[in-house]
Amino acid sequence: MTKRPTGDQLISGRPLPFSLETERPAWAVCEELGETDYPALHATPPPAVLRALRSARDRTELWRMLPARL
Structure with missing residues (x-):
């Protein structure tokens, strides 16, 4: 299993501020792992x-x- 960042962290470790107007996922979908984004x-x-x-x-x-x- 891949360790993913949680909460307000990006893969780079920088803070990811919450926004009601813009989607800001904590990490990108990794299709190679079979992940899917359902927009x-x-x-x-x-x-x-x-x-x-x-x-x-x-x-x-x-x-x-x-x-x-x-």
């Missing part, structure tokens, strides 16, 4: 996500049940 915001969660969250018994099962694409 769309959903007013309500997709039904498949809700089904997985409500029925999974643990995190491992949830990971298997979540949809691969939204």
